[in-house]
Amino acid sequence: MLGFRFQPVIKNMSFILEGVGITFSLAVLGFLIGSFIGIFIAFGRRSHTPLLRYSSSAFIEAVRNTPFLVHVYFFYFALGEIGINIPSYFALLIALIIMNAGYMSEIIRGGIEVIKTEQVKSAEALGLSPSQIKRYIIIPPVLRVVLPPSLNQFAISFLSSSLGVVIGVKELTWRANFLQARNFLSLESYLVAAAFYIIIVKITLSTSRFIDKKVFKYKITDI
Amino acid sequence: MELFSGINLKNLVFMLKTGLITTIYLSIIAITIGTLVGFIIGWLRTIANEFFDSIILIFVDIIISTPLIIQLLIAYHLPGFLGINITTILAGSIVIVLYFAANCSQVVKAGIDSVTFNQWRAAKSLGFSYLQQMRYIILPQAWRVMIPSYTGFALGIIKDTSLISIIGVVELVRSGQIIISRTLNPLPIWFIIGLIYFIVCWPLSKISRHLEKKVQIGKE
Numbered sequence: 001m002l003g004f005r006f007q008p009v010i011k012n013m014s015f016i017l018e019g020v021g022i023t024f025s026l027a028v029l030g031f032l033i034g035s036f037i038g039i040f041i042a043f044g045r046r047s048h049t050p051l052l053r054y055s056s057s058a059f060i061e062a063v064r065n066t067p068f069l070v071h072v073y074f075f076y077f078a079l080g081e082i083g084i085n086i087p088s089y090f091a092l093l094i095a096l097i098i099m100n101a102g103y104m105s106e107i108i109r110g111g112i113e114v115i116k117t118e119q120v121k122s123a124e125a126l127g128l129s130p131s132q133i134k135r136y137i138i139i140p141p142v143l144r145v146v147l148p149p150s151l152n153q154f155a156i157s158f159l160s161s162s163l164g165v166v167i168g169v170k171e172l173t174w175r176a177n178f179l180q181a182r183n184f185l186s187l188e189s190y191l192v193a194a195a196f197y198i199i200i201v202k203i204t205l206s207t208s209r210f211i212d213k214k215v216f217k218y219k220i221t222d223i
Numbered sequence: 224m225e226l227f228s229g230i231n232l233k234n235l236v237f238m239l240k241t242g243l244i245t246t247i248y249l250s251i252i253a254i255t256i257g258t259l260v261g262f263i264i265g266w267l268r269t270i271a272n273e274f275f276d277s278i279i280l281i282f283v284d285i286i287i288s289t290p291l292i293i294q295l296l297i298a299y300h301l302p303g304f305l306g307i308n309i310t311t312i313l314a315g316s317i318v319i320v321l322y323f324a325a326n327c328s329q330v331v332k333a334g335i336d337s338v339t340f341n342q343w344r345a346a347k348s349l350g351f352s353y354l355q356q357m358r359y360i361i362l363p364q365a366w367r368v369m370i371p372s373y374t375g376f377a378l379g380i381i382k383d384t385s386l387i388s389i390i391g392v393v394e395l396v397r398s399g400q401i402i403i404s405r406t407l408n409p410l411p412i413w414f415i416i417g418l419i420y421f422i423v424c425w426p427l428s429k430i431s432r433h434l435e436k437k438v439q440i441g442k443e
Binding site (some may be wrong): 061062065066067069070071074077078079080081082137154155159160162163164165166173174176177180186191193194195198201202207217 | 284285287288289290291293296297300301304351378380383385386387388396402408409410412413414416417420421424425428435
């Protein structure tokens with residue numbers, strides 16, 4: 001049978017777990033800051049000022065139509081040439097923030113488009129206070145549209161942070177690569193790293209599915 | 224200007240001829256074979272029983288929830304482990320085809336499942352055979368759900384082929400790295416690489432957005 005030897009990899013578990021922590025910090029920070037910027041870009045795209053509108057859609061198109069790997073190389077290697085030296089961790093983080101901002105802004109834009117002025121007006125006519133309108137009329141349908149793809153994007157953020165291996169960020173994939181270079185157990189190291197990614201992504205995606213099924217169980221039908 | 228000394232005709236031709244062609248070749252392989260395999264897997268999942276379905280789902284889940292880099296690195300090391308000899312470009316192609324097929328199968332399954340069971344029954348009561356039900360009733364409705372995510376993944380796979388550079392296949396990103404290692408001028412080269420990807424992907428994304436609007440016509 002195939003001679004798998006997981007023992008040496010398991011012995012370095014604390015080394016790998018540290019990598020999981022760094023991957024986690026990169027993915028979470030990148031996603032949160034990216035989403036925050038994404039909100040502004042989503043509103044910028046609907047703005048009445050042409051400059052704001054065009055610059056935000058140019059940003060979105062530029063991010064969505066170029067590979068993430070090129071972003072990472074650009075921030076780490078290319079910017080060094082004009083004197084901007086960014087440590088590898090922050091170069092990857094900036095790339096993740098920009099990637100998340102680009103994709104999240106489109107998701108959030110989809111959420112904003114769900115809000116209907118007639119609904120808000122009829123809620124006002126029924127005598128609901130502004131906070132009640134937000135709580136009962138605006139937030140639920142927006143969350144329903146935004147939450148599942150956001151969690152999907154969060155999972156993508158995790159998977160994308162694995163590109164740290166190419167610029168030497170000491171995250172999970174880098175550590176797996178380091179272990180395989182040290183003890184030549186290539187498949188075993190990568191499989192252990194893959195198992196961690198599967199666990200993290202599985203949790204994220206099943207949360208998304210759970211929210212879709214349990215929290216938003218009532219279907220909204222368009223009139 | 225010294226900053227742009229790396230940009231000359233020879234390097235550009237190398238990037239386009241060696242790099243871009245390989246990227247396009249990998250993308251086309253991934254999209255054509257991946258769509259075919261993904262369609263079959265997604266369709267199998269709709270007719271399979273629960274046990275068979277969950278076995279397929281395990282494989283699909285493993286592929287879509289691990290980073291493409293890890294899959295590529297495993298594919299790079301696996302042939303040596305098994306004692307077989309394949310080229311890196313073949314290993315990379317297999318990984319990217321499987322990756323696209325897994326994503327595509329999810330899209331196909333979701334699309335076919337989105338058509339309510341009543342439609343199947345109505346079609347059956349009209350005397351349609353299975354193929355006719357698929358062809359005239361189910362797929363036209365399933366397209367609407369499938370097309371937006373399918374085009375999204377298809378565009379994504381063109382960008383994801385850049386990761387194959389990590390295992391040493393000379394595609395667009397790798398060709399840029401080769402030029403940079405010669406000219407030591409990373410900024411303009413990475414900018415041009417990004418621009419080439421943009422020129423390839425942007426029209427496609429415009430077309431896909433047009434297609435998305437088109438399939439939404441007639442939807443209530």
